[in-house]
Amino acid sequence: MSPLSLENNDFQPAPKLSLKDINENVVDAKFAIRGSISIKAEDLQVQLNKNPHCLPFDEITVANIGNPQELNQKPLTFARQVVSILQYPELLNNRDVLTKEKIFNSDSFDRAERLLRDIGGSVGAYSASQGVYGIRKTAAEYITKRDGGEPSYPEDIFLTTGATSAASYLLSVLCRGPQTGVLIPIPQYPLYTATLALNKSTMIPYYLDEESAWSTNTTEIEKLVLDSIKKGIKPSVIVVINPGNPTGAVLSELAIAKIFQIAAKYGIVVLADEVYQENIFDGVQFHSTKKVLRGLQKQYPGKFDNIQLASMHSTSKGVFGECGQRGGYMELVGFTDEVRQLLLKLACLAVCSVVTGQAMVDLMLLPPKKGDASYELDKKERQEIFDAMYERARKLYAMFDKLDGIECQKPQGAMYLYPSLILSKKAIAKAESLNLTPDEFYCHELLDATGICTVPGSGFGQKKGTYHLRTTFLAPGIEWINKWEKFHKHFYEKYQD
Ligand SMILES: Cc1ncc(COP(=O)(O)O)c(C=O)c1O
Incomplete structure (x- = not known):
């Protein structure tokens, strides 16, 4: 190849970017x-x-x-069988031999067929930006069952790339800059402080009380809210991580109710990170923020109707542990249509979350039922x-x-x-x-x-x-x-x- 001949090439090359040039x-x-x-x-x-x-x-x-x-935690067999079929649907043509040889269970094929129908044929195609409707339906059914029949709707579910992208969407929409205050528990999973830094908004740290098993002190939180308002910083969001990371603490129903009381009084959005909701040990009970909210709304009519709650879950934790598959969802409760549309716009900008990750959400939330071929092994x-x-x-x-x-x-x-x-x-x-x-x-x-x-x-x-x-x-x-x-x-x- 002959060398390119450029005219006016007697310039000094500019220096590369340094930290002072970037965001x-x-x-x-x-x-x-x-x-x-x-x-x-x-x-x-x-x-x-x-x-x-x-x-x-x-x-x-x-x-x-x-x-x-x-x-070395082993992936769950049922989930991986289904995802293998989703990745290589040709396996469906060999269903009889693969089940006869006990390489796959028959319900893995059933689930894969249903998911392929819901997904629209191929995990290699983009899905709807909010996520595959049938999988959002599974999530809504899981939440309804978890919360003792309090209804959840697929329209309120967004499937996301792990809980991380859910938190990132929410905070990008809610943070307007230094005048936005976000209450963050300390200690916290550093995703929150990092995302606030990316959005140049103000952290309002609320300290968890180590002596009382890392619980929240709502008197302290209210003081912080009032101080922040005095300084001209609007407390807009409170992040609640339950069960806690890094503390491992699980909040009582009353502790969550008191957080909602402050949120209702001062118009603060509640962002509930509930990715560890299945990692709960002996004698402790997990109370979902959604269920506590619905209870308060019934008990105190009109007082809690202004609450805007986003709660998040993930395929990365629990016993599923599929961190690399990047599945997750958020459920939105009480947000106005215009705010939801902005979240949808961000989801559209990302086109869609990983489609096999979305399938993982379905598989995590809807395990095989009694009588299904995979039931005993999965359990x-x-x-x-x-x-x-x-x-x-x-x-x-x-x-x-x-x-x-x-x-x-x-x-x-x-x-x-x-x-x-x-x-x-x-x-x-x-x-x-x-x-x-x-x-x-x-x-x-x-x-x-x-x-x-x-x-x-x-x-x-x-x-x-x-x-x-x-x-x-x-x-x-x-x-x-x-x-x-x-x-x-x-x-x-x-x-x-
Ligand atoms: C509290 C908490 N939230 C969110 C995440 C991120 O999870 P994901 O893998 O779903 O993005 C983690 C990961 O460790 C976490 O501990």
């Missing part, structure tokens, strides 16, 4: 879950791959992210995953409970424990000398000694002068828990004042 909101957004500790863990993994015995441990224990299938698999998760939660909690220098609330739900680290002056001084926060220092030391990767509490927010870390209880086995115990005892002794 400062993106620069300001922080997401600690994939922060410096996890980056270091990835480096350590590379070192182990090159030389398996170069570190004091043989493997990295990924306890920093609620990503169950990264930690067994769901129970085994749930029991194993709870067992590990209990073991980890028991370990923290007996140690000095660490305090932890009992696991109630979600996939995390969020213990408080009682660090000595010596440990804090050492952290400062290394230019780390004290909880970062502990997490680095834990990683260096054991390969266990966690997230320091500073990534979620915490009361000044307190230090925490978040760990998942997803990693298999208990060897890592024993290693942690040994590490902690050593750390505690080494840094005792």
